[in-house]
Amino acid sequence: xxPESPHTLWIVGTSVxxxxxxxxxRLAPRARERGFALGNLSIGDQTSLMGCxxxxxxxxxxRPGDVVVWEYSLLDTLLTVFDPHDVHxxxxxxxxxxxxxxxxxxxxxxxxxxxxRHRSSRxxxxxxxxxxxxxxxxxxxELALKLGIANAASHYRDDxxxxxxxxxxxxxxxxVAALLTAGAPSACRVPREWARARRTWRWxxxxxxxxxxxTVRKIENSLVSLDALALMPGDAIALPPLQRxxxxxxVSTHGSGGVWxxxxxxxxxxxxxPQALGYDFLLRTSGIACRxxxxxxxxSAPAEAYRRGAWRDYGQEASTAPGEVLVFGALVETxxxxxxxxxxxxxxRKRAAYEFLRRxx
Numbered sequence: 475x476x477p478e479s480p481h482t483l484w485i486v487g488t489s490v491x492x493x494x495x496x497x498x499x500r501l502a503p504r505a506r507e508r509g510f511a512l513g514n515l516s517i518g519d520q521t522s523l524m525g526c527x528x529x530x531x532x533x534x535x536x537r538p539g540d541v542v543v544w545e546y547s548l549l550d551t552l553l554t555v556f557d558p559h560d561v562h563x564x565x566x567x568x569x570x571x572x573x574x575x576x577x578x579x580x581x582x583x584x585x586x587x588x589x590x591r592h593r594s595s596r597x598x599x600x601x602x603x604x605x606x607x608x609x610x611x612x613x614x615x616e617l618a619l620k621l622g623i624a625n626a627a628s629h630y631r632d633d634x635x636x637x638x639x640x641x642x643x644x645x646x647x648x649x650v651a652a653l654l655t656a657g658a659p660s661a662c663r664v665p666r667e668w669a670r671a672r673r674t675w676r677w678x679x680x681x682x683x684x685x686x687x688x689t690v691r692k693i694e695n696s697l698v699s700l701d702a703l704a705l706m707p708g709d710a711i712a713l714p715p716l717q718r719x720x721x722x723x724x725v726s727t728h729g730s731g732g733v734w735x736x737x738x739x740x741x742x743x744x745x746x747x748p749q750a751l752g753y754d755f756l757l758r759t760s761g762i763a764c765r766x767x768x769x770x771x772x773x774s775a776p777a778e779a780y781r782r783g784a785w786r787d788y789g790q791e792a793s794t795a796p797g798e799v800l801v802f803g804a805l806v807e808t809x810x811x812x813x814x815x816x817x818x819x820x821x822x823r824k825r826a827a828y829e830f831l832r833r834x835x
Contacts, residue, residue, distance in 0.1 A: 483510040483654065484536065484577070486525045486568070487545030488634075489518030490584050492697055495638050497646040504651040510541065514697070519789055521556050522546040523759045526564035527723045527803055529571060530677035531700065538576025541654055544569065545582040548634055551594040552586055555788050557821040559814070560720055562599060564805070567675055569607070580653050582646065583613040587633045590615060590626040606665045610653050617645045674809040675720065680802060683772075684711040691800060693725050693755065700802050705774035707731055707796040712771050713806070718818065719769050720805040721759040731797030732784055734775035735764035742775035744786040745800075746793040757802070760787040774799040 483505045485491050491498050492514060502512050513535075515528040525546045529536075536542075550561050572579050581604045583597055593601065593615070604611045614636075618626040621641055629640040636642050680690065680703050688711060689704040702725050703711065713719070722733055724745045732742030741763045747756055762769065763785035773779070780794040810818070 481510050481537070481539045481541070482513045482535070484529070484532070484540060484542045484572075485512070485514045485516055485545070486529055486542060487516040487582070488520070488549050488584075489516070490548060490635060491516035491543075491545050492518065493635065493638075495643075497643050497650070500644060501647040501650055504647065505654060508651070508654045510654060516545070517698075517757045519549070519553075520757070520759060521550050521553050521561045522565035522568065523556065523561055523721050523805070524723070524757065526568040527677070527721075527759065527805065528757075529568045531679065531803060533571050533575065536572060536575040536577050540572075540575075540577040541580060542572045542577050543580045543582055543650060545584060547581075547583045547597050547600050548586060550596050550600070551589065552634065553788065555825070557818065557825075558596065559817050559821070561596075563673055563675065564720075565600070566603065569603070569609075573607070579607075579609050580650060581609050581611040582650070583611065583615075584634070584636075584646075585614050585626070587627050587630040590618070610656070612646065612649045612653075614642055614646065617642055617649065621645060672811040673807060673814055676714075676716075676806050676808055678714070678804045678806060682714070683801065683804065687711070693800065693802070695754065698757065702800040702802040705772075705799045705801065707774050707776040707798075709799075710736065710771045710773040711801075713769060713804075716769065716806040716808055717810060718807040719762050719764075720807050721761060722772065722801055723803040723805075724758050724760050725755050725800035725802060726758045726790060727755045727798075727800070729797045730793075731795065731799050732775035732779070732793070733760060733762065733799050733801070734773040734779050735762055735766065735769050736771055736773045737764060737766045739782075740764050740766060741782045741785045742779050744784045744790050744793045746786075746791040746795070746797070748789075748791040755800075756789070758787070758789050760790065772801065772804070 517524050631637045691704040726747040730745040732744045734742035743760050777796050784794045786792045
């Protein structure tokens, strides 16, 4: 999906980065004037886990001199149901991949309406990482101060989106445009903390997941274009040796089925798009509800797999109906320290308790 141009400005962000007449629309002509084509990878209602997947999916096209704008702090802050350690690690993995390929990274923090004065703990961690790498960081809180905006919350039309008449939108575009022509930074030294091999993740694209053995479907609309593996109920794809499947990248439709580990004692994870959402499809991340601890394959769950019901990750509908599953990749963990495994298990237990209590609310 890379346009023809000497360099590409890759936008990796939330719905803020794909809004009609938003900052990206206003930035696009300025980017072209500076010799950059636009590659927008943004997906709304997801965290840096999705941002990492989207960037890893095009990493072969990232070249020295490209620029990556990373705008996921908003939903990393608001979507607390996701494991914060996974979200944090996914962001670091994506930044390292972009920097290793010679791209520059610009960090963009768009404050939630409820946090227009102070950064969240997750934002503070993002800024600390940006500073440790020498990355420029744009924060709408600082832009509001420059513009003399005393009540920044009044510039929002909901909890996360700025009003289209807010001068903050033009200010974001101007700040990013100015950084496009900044001189190339010196080589980033990865901090010692990052270099410790506590965790090892791999991105599995559809080729590694078995594109030669499964039907490949082109998924596209005006904002998204990608290939996905289409698995009918009962179809399975083998996984390489792994310690944990962090998340599956799936294309959710109103007819999607469940992705399953194949163990009779485990529930499928529904990938169905809620009926209340009037889209043809949305990209989502989903965990796997595997209690066996030994995951060797991904299966599109057949009818008999739903004897124990279904599980659903954030943004999915709890459905027990078999259907086609569309997978565009997966993040897997091949190694982790005991401390990291303990943190993962702790979050899983908290998440299970939350899902249990939600049934009664």
